[in-house]
Amino acid sequence: MTAWVPDAADPRVVVAGDWHSNIIWAMKVIPRAAQMAPGAKTILQLGDFNIGRGRVAKAFVNMVDARCRGNGIEQVLITPGNHEDYGRLRSTPAWVRREPVRIGQHIWVLPHGYRFVIGGRTFMSFGGAASVDRHRRNAHGKNRDWWPDEVARKEAYAEAALSGPADIMLTHEAVNGATEATAGIEEGRNPGRWPADRLWASAISRSRTTDLWNAIHPGILFHGHIHSRAEATLEDGRRVYSMAPDERPGNIGVLELETLHWRWG
Structure with a gap:
């Protein structure tokens, strides 16, 4: 993947969890992010x-x-989730070339395994996740809101795993064995009464993301999807942050790029 440098001089970046087309939240959270992170452009x-x-x-x-x-x-860089129109993304030449897709004046969508540098730190983005609510979603027609490529091809994970280390990894899917956000799922709890086939799909998606995380071995990983604020530092020093969704505390935070210090918003 081509290394793209949005702004190599940024001293810090803002990281945000799921937004779900929430216009009222965007009106609140973007000004708050700018106030929290002076000089951040991303x-x-x-x-x-x-x-x-x-x-x-x-x-x-x-x-x-x-x-x-x-x-x-200056830019919002999206690591796509499971609730995105992958049909729209697939129809763009940039996505086919595995380059960022511009969907707004300041908004870009990053393809699976894409790498870029900000403030001297190497980032790797790998989007997608399995929807446990697939049975409630429509895979056809005008109101379609589910696409089978919400989870990347197995080959895409393998290719990304061979691309070398990165300082920071961005995913939508969670990883196993990290924060308390996934502990219940890993232990087999199912308070949402999700269908068994969707729990299996989620387990596969999480397992592939976990394998990629271990292969890339970033010092820090940020993910969304689980709708829970959580954090953990592993015995090997790696840190994992699970971001809360829109309307909840922990949806944003600031990463200082020189020191890699993190603070919640």
Whole structure:
């Protein structure tokens, strides 16, 4: 993957969890992020942005663009989630070339395994995750809201694993054996009464993401998807941060790139 440098001089970046086309949240959280992180020009958004084609999706993109312009944010870089229009992404030449797809003036979607550098730190983005609520979603027609390529091909994980180490890894899917956010799932608890086949799909997606995380061995990993704020430092020193979704504390935070110090928003 080509290394893309949005702004090599940024002293810090903002990391954000799921936003779910929540316009009211975007109006609040982007100005707050700019206040928390003076000099930051980049928001790294961890998926379920709800990339789509309809009026709500377009209005959300327009609002995020407007809030970025008004608050000194030059780019929102999305690591796509499971609730994105992958049909739209697949139809763009940039996605086919495995390059960032521009969906707004300030908004880019990063392909699986994409690497870039900000503030001297190497980032690797690998989006996608399995939907445990697949049975409630529509895979066809005008109101489609599920795509089978919400989880990347097995070959994409293998290729990314061979691409070498990175300082920071961005995923939508969670990883096993890290924070308390996934402990219940790993132990077989199912308070949401999700179908067995969807729990199996989630386990496979998590396992592949975990294998990739171990292969890349970043010092820090950020993920969304689980809708829970959590953090952990492993025995080998690696840190994992699970981001909360829109409307909840822990949806954003600031990473200082020189020191790699993290603070929750």
